[in-house]
Amino acid sequence: MLNYIIRRILYAIPILVGVNLITFTLFFVVNTPDDMARMQLGIKRVTPEAIAKWKQERGYDQPLMFNNAAEGLEKVTRTIFFEKSVAMFAFRFGRADDGRDIAYEIRTRMLPSLAIALPVFVLGLIVYITFALTMVFFRATYVDFWGVVLCVALMSISSLFYIIGGQFLISKLWHLVPISGYGQGLDSAKFLVLPVIIGVISAAGANTRWYRTLFLEEMGKDYVRTARAKGLPESAVLFRHVLQNALIPILTGAVVIIPLLFLGSLIVESFFGIPGLGSYTIDAINSQDFAVVRVMVFLGSLLYIVGLILTDISYTLVDPRIRLE
Amino acid sequence: MSFKPEILWTDALVYVLVAVIVIFAWQVRRHEHLLASWRRVGHSASGMAALTILVFFIVIGLLDTIHLRPAIENGNGGSETAYGVEVLSLLDLLATPLRMQVETTYSAPFATHLYARETVELPGGGQVREFPRLKFGGAHLQDPEAQLAGDIAIRAGTGAGFALLLWFLITASVTAIVAHRRGEKFVFTLSTIWRGITPVPWRAVFVTLALVLLLGGAALALCGDYHILGTDKVGQDVFYQSLKSIRTGLLIGTLTTLMMLPFALLLGVAAGYFRGWVDDLIQYLYTTLSSIPGVLLIAATVLMIQVYMETHPELFDTIAARADLRLLFLCIILGVTSWTGLCRLLRGETLKLREMEYIQAAHAFGVSHWRIISRHIIPNVMHIVLITTVMDFSGLVLAEAVLSYVGVGVDPSTISFGTMINAARLEMAREPMVWWALFAAFSFMFALVLSANLFADAVQNAFDPRMKTLSALSGTWRRKSIGKNA
Numbered sequence: 186m187l188n189y190i191i192r193r194i195l196y197a198i199p200i201l202v203g204v205n206l207i208t209f210t211l212f213f214v215v216n217t218p219d220d221m222a223r224m225q226l227g228i229k230r231v232t233p234e235a236i237a238k239w240k241q242e243r244g245y246d247q248p249l250m251f252n253n254a255a256e257g258l259e260k261v262t263r264t265i266f267f268e269k270s271v272a273m274f275a276f277r278f279g280r281a282d283d284g285r286d287i288a289y290e291i292r293t294r295m296l297p298s299l300a301i302a303l304p305v306f307v308l309g310l311i312v313y314i315t316f317a318l319t320m321v322f323f324r325a326t327y328v329d330f331w332g333v334v335l336c337v338a339l340m341s342i343s344s345l346f347y348i349i350g351g352q353f354l355i356s357k358l359w360h361l362v363p364i365s366g367y368g369q370g371l372d373s374a375k376f377l378v379l380p381v382i383i384g385v386i387s388a389a390g391a392n393t394r395w396y397r398t399l400f401l402e403e404m405g406k407d408y409v410r411t412a413r414a415k416g417l418p419e420s421a422v423l424f425r426h427v428l429q430n431a432l433i434p435i436l437t438g439a440v441v442i443i444p445l446l447f448l449g450s451l452i453v454e455s456f457f458g459i460p461g462l463g464s465y466t467i468d469a470i471n472s473q474d475f476a477v478v479r480v481m482v483f484l485g486s487l488l489y490i491v492g493l494i495l496t497d498i499s500y501t502l503v504d505p506r507i508r509l510e
Numbered sequence: 511m512s513f514k515p516e517i518l519w520t521d522a523l524v525y526v527l528v529a530v531i532v533i534f535a536w537q538v539r540r541h542e543h544l545l546a547s548w549r550r551v552g553h554s555a556s557g558m559a560a561l562t563i564l565v566f567f568i569v570i571g572l573l574d575t576i577h578l579r580p581a582i583e584n585g586n587g588g589s590e591t592a593y594g595v596e597v598l599s600l601l602d603l604l605a606t607p608l609r610m611q612v613e614t615t616y617s618a619p620f621a622t623h624l625y626a627r628e629t630v631e632l633p634g635g636g637q638v639r640e641f642p643r644l645k646f647g648g649a650h651l652q653d654p655e656a657q658l659a660g661d662i663a664i665r666a667g668t669g670a671g672f673a674l675l676l677w678f679l680i681t682a683s684v685t686a687i688v689a690h691r692r693g694e695k696f697v698f699t700l701s702t703i704w705r706g707i708t709p710v711p712w713r714a715v716f717v718t719l720a721l722v723l724l725l726g727g728a729a730l731a732l733c734g735d736y737h738i739l740g741t742d743k744v745g746q747d748v749f750y751q752s753l754k755s756i757r758t759g760l761l762i763g764t765l766t767t768l769m770m771l772p773f774a775l776l777l778g779v780a781a782g783y784f785r786g787w788v789d790d791l792i793q794y795l796y797t798t799l800s801s802i803p804g805v806l807l808i809a810a811t812v813l814m815i816q817v818y819m820e821t822h823p824e825l826f827d828t829i830a831a832r833a834d835l836r837l838l839f840l841c842i843i844l845g846v847t848s849w850t851g852l853c854r855l856l857r858g859e860t861l862k863l864r865e866m867e868y869i870q871a872a873h874a875f876g877v878s879h880w881r882i883i884s885r886h887i888i889p890n891v892m893h894i895v896l897i898t899t900v901m902d903f904s905g906l907v908l909a910e911a912v913l914s915y916v917g918v919g920v921d922p923s924t925i926s927f928g929t930m931i932n933a934a935r936l937e938m939a940r941e942p943m944v945w946w947a948l949f950a951a952f953s954f955m956f957a958l959v960l961s962a963n964l965f966a967d968a969v970q971n972a973f974d975p976r977m978k979t980l981s982a983l984s985g986t987w988r989r990k991s992i993g994k995n996a
Contacts, residue, residue, distance in 0.1 A: 203798035211810050216817045224817045337967070341904065341960035343911045345931050346952055353938060402976075451805060452912060470809050471917050478810050485803035493801075 186501070193497060197490045201274070204486040208479050209270045218245035218265070221475060243476065244268060244279070273483045282474045290465060291484070297367060298449025298461030300377055305384035306446055309392065310439060312385055314432075317396035321404065322423055333397070339390030347387040348456045355379055365458035380457045384450065396435060403431040433503050440496045444488035448481070513578040514593045518834040520841075523765055524575045530768075547893075550972035555711035557968025559718040560961035566722055567756050567958055574601040574757035577830075597830035601757075605750055607734050611646035613745035616937075619946050620662060620736050622648035647737045662732065669731025673723040681716050688712065740946035742933060748947050751925050752954045758926035759958055762841060762910045763903040770845030770852070775895065778853040779887055782860025783879070792853070800850035805916065811843045812918035833921035840913070840920060844906060852898045859891050893973040900966040904959045911955070927955045 216224075222239040223231055240246040247265050255263045262268070269279070278287035320332040356364040362379050403409070404427060412422045447462065454463035462481070469477035517525075538544040551557055578600070579593040602609055616625035623641040630642050643649070651657045688708070689699035699708075706713040729749070732738050739748040781792035799807075819825075819832065826832035863869060864887070872882050907927075913919035914928025922929060934947035 199794065200798050200801055203794070204802055207798070207802070208810065211814050215814050216821070220817050220821045224820050337963050338960065341956055341963055342952075343908050343927075343931070343955060343959075345911055345915060345935070346948075349931075349935055349938060349948065357938075445803065448803070452915060466806070466809070467916055470813065473813060473816075475813065478806070478813060482802055482806045482810055485806050486801040489801045489803065 190494070190498065193494045197494065200490060201483075201487065204483065205270050205273065208482050209266060212475055212479055213249055213265055213269075218243075221245075225473060243282075269479070273480070278480045279476055281469070281477050282472065287477060287480050291462065291480075294449075294460055294462045294465050295447050297373075297459050298454065298463060299447060300373065301380050301384065301453065301459060301461065302446035302449050304377070304381045305450075306439070306442070308381065309385045309388060310435075313389060313392040313396050314435065316389070316393045317400055318423065318428065320393070320397050321400040321427075322420070324401070333394065336390040336394040336397075339386075340394070341390075342387075344387040344452065347383050348453065351379060351383045351386075352456070365456065367457075367459050376457070376459070380453050380459065384453055396431075399434055400427060400431050403427045406430075436503065437496055437499050440499045441489070441492040443495065444491045445485070447488060448485055512581045514581070516577045516579045516597050516830075518577055518597070518831060519838050520761055520765065520834050521575050521577055523768065523838070524572070524761070527764055527768055528572075547972045551968050552710050554968035554971065555706075555714040556964045558711050559714040560964035560968070562715050562718040563722060563957060563961040564965060566726070567760065567961075570601065570753055571757040571760040573604065574599045574754060576600040578603070595828045597828055599757075601753065605753065608747045608750040608753075611737075611747065613644050613646065613737070613741045615741070615743060615745055616944055617644055617647055617737060617741045617745075619738055619740040620648070620658070620732075621740065622651060622654035622658060625944070644737075646735075647741075648735065650735060662736070665731045665735070666728040669727040669729070670724050671727075672731075673727025674720075676727075677716075677720050677723050680719065684712065684716075739950040740944075742947055743937075748930075748950045751930055751947075752950045754925040755927045755930060755951070755954065756958065758837065758920060758924055759907045759910060759955070761837065762844065762920075763906045763962070765838070765841040766844045766848065766906050767899045767902055769842050770849035771895065771899075774849040774852040774856060775888065775891075778856025779860050779883055779891065781853075782857040783864055783883060783887060785861075789857075792857070796850040796853050799846065802847075804847040805913075807847050808840075808843050808913060809916065809918045811846075812840065812913075815839050829923060833924045836921040837924060840910075844909065848902060848906075852895070855894050855898065856891055859894055860887055863887055863890055897966075897970050897973055900962070900969045903966065904962040907955070907959055907962070927951050 218240050219236055222236040222245075226235055226239060237246065245265060247263055247268070250264055250266050252260050252263045272279070276288065278291070281287050281290065316332070320329045323329050323332075352364055355361050356379065362375050365376070367373055367376050408430075409422060409427060412426050413419075417425075448466075449459075449461040449463035451463040451467055453459075454461045455467045458464070465477070466481050468474075469481070538548055576599060577597050579595075579597055582594045614624065614628075617623070618625055621644065623643055626641070627639045628642050629637050629639055631637055643654075648654055648658060648661075651661060685700050685703060686696060688703075688710075689696045692699065702708050703712045703716070729738055733747075733749055737747050737749065739752065741747055742751065777792045777795070781789045815836070819836065826835065869882060869886055872886060910919055910926060911928040911931055914926060915932055919928045920926050930947055930951040934944065934951065937944035937947070
């Protein structure tokens with residue numbers, strides 16, 4: 186087991202290197218730092234001095250890959266590639282355009298993101314599985330039919346409308362919770378209720394339908410027929426046998442996104458003004474803060490790869506038939 | 511007035527797409543096993559009803575794809591006609607009144623007065639703050655308060671009446687064709703359709719058609735003299751914007767798949783077929799790409815393209831060309847982030863197929879790799895490609911709205927559902943609220959995505975072998991087969 190985990194982590198390294206190369210190409214080769222400086226300072230009427238100053242402030246004033254002016258090992262280390270891309274492996278993220286330390290921002294903003302994403306994740310799983318099971322229990326009846334219709338209709342609504350509609354109905358019309366904002370400690374709960382509910386509802390259609398399909402697939406297996414042949418009531422077949430077996434693909438499929446919960450949700454956070462990593466990313470995109478976007482891309486891939494490793498481990502834990510060697 | 515046809519990049523790709531679909535349809539007609547699956551699609555009531563709505567969207571989208579540059583009237587009478595930099599589509603020309611009747615700011619649907627008070631000069635001197643009359647919306651009415659409801663009713667009624675007439679014509683001719691093909695009497699066919707027992711669910715199609723035609727007819731009759739969905743902040747007609755958004759949505763939904771398809775198909779099949787180091791390399795490639803969260807990769811790439819376009823303005827001669835290229839780039843990037851899923855599926859399927867006896871036999875006969883791939887493997891994975899394509903469509907239309915909100919979507923000058931929502935959402939805080947732009951974007955988007963979803967389900971049910979066992983399990987909900995093959 187430990188061997189396997191170590192090997193998986195070693196496999197992850199070339200992928201991270203690949204991601205790093207892609208972001209490096211995107212951010213520094215497609216457009217030179219000069220282009221970015223010109224873009225930020227205004228296309229016209231920009232002096233070479235201003236560009237040089239902009240580059241120097243951000244540490245972009247070095248050669249891309251190879252520094253001929255430096256001595257010895259510094260030929261490689263005193264370059265943009267080494268200082269901006271390779272340094273990410275050591276979690277040295279540098280500073281954002283407003284001069285703040287990116288690593289510090291990420292640490293402080295992680296919690297608000299998690300405060301929304303984690304309840305959405307847990308609550309969502311419970312709600313979707315419950316609805317899917319209900320539909321499967323009443324399969325081939327009107328409950329099932331209209332359930333599927335409702336799911337397809339829910340799937341066809343843009344997540345933006347869930348947020349706008351929810352804010353309008355619950356906050357503006359009924360004044361139940363504040364429209365947006367964030368508080369300290371327990372005070373924040375009243376700000377979190379609405380985003381969490383909307384987060385659960387906006388993904389309900391697709392997930393419930395997907396889980397229903399998984400349950401139905403499980404219903405076609407031989408052991409279900411055996412259970413019925415033994416004379417077990419339908420509820421026992423469904424809740425004792427099918428549920429347990431169908432939970433394996435559901436839970437292992439959900440594991441992959443657990444690490445990504447730290448990143449939060451882009452649009453929910455920015456609509457509700459929650460100071461998490463999602464709204465941080467959106468702000469960075471809107472103010473064209475390339476350093477922050479680059480760090481978020483790296484962090485996102487890192488967390489995704491962690492999720493993949495966790496998925497494989499969780500397979501062995503829930504399904505003893507799978508051996509990882 | 512003369513025109514010069516203008517083919518933008520996305521237009522060219524749309525023409526390619528149409529050509530591909532025509533060739534594909536021709537292929538299907540010649541092969542009975544392909545035709546059988548499509549017949550199953552044709553027998554799904556929800557699928558066919560959805561297709562009816564989609565056809566209307568596609569026609570509007572295609573009309574909006576044929577672009578022209580109108581000539582500028584030049585006074586010096588030179589033999590050379592100059593063409594304006596403004597690129598118009600056929601839809602723009604058809605909807606010229608909608609496009610030109612621009613008010614000064616917000617006005618509600620069917621309003622005759624502006625939504626905001628303005629200072630108006632009285633004829634006898636002096637000023638007064640009031641809601642001024644609209645320049646175009648209901649401008650033909652002398653006494654708006656008394657005449658408005660009656661005028662709207664008459665116009666809507668006339669429009670709906672014509673629509674109903676058209677509906678009768680279409681229904682009758684389709685019924686006549688069906689009756690002729692099956693060698694039945696017209697009345698008998700009509701009654702089977704009425705009872706909903708024809709194999710092709712004509713009743714569902716006709717009901718949907720009636721709904722769409724009635725709505726469309728009434729809207730068409732009204733939109734010339736009223737702003738039926740109101741106007742936005744700069745006074746543009748929201749109905750016109752909604753119509754223009756359709757093309758953007760359709761493009762993003764289809765071109766993205768078209769862009770990624772060759773790569774996904776080639777790499778996926780190659781990985782599964784050759785295995786070994788080719789497989790390792792391709793797997794590495796798509797694992798790396800898919801490990802970057804989609805939105806972030808798109809955001810990073812779009813940011814970089816923005817920089818590139820800002821620093822190289824000489825590459826684009828018109829604003830339309832620039833916006834168009836940005837749309838194309840968005841499609842490519844969305845394609846890059848979404849091809850990995852299809853690639854993985856194709857690899858898995860090819861791994862399974864290459865062990866089949868008929869492929870082994872082909873190997874034994876010394877058939878070349880390329881021929882085995884093109885003749886034996888690709889035709890047998892096409893159903894996966896088709897299902898993924900139609901299933902992805904609605905997701906991509908929805909993604910466009912979110913991306914535009916994030917600020918990495920289409921060019922701000924391109925009218926799309928995303929830009930509409932983005933412009934309208936700030937007005938939610940206004941008192942009283944400006945709701946119509948959101949309502950318009952919501953209903954058009956909902957209709958498009960819902961019908962795309964329903965059609966995709968029908969296609970999946972017909973083509974996915976897994977779904978057959980599933981639908982048998984989930985019970986009936988298949989139509990009664992009484993009149994089948996009658």
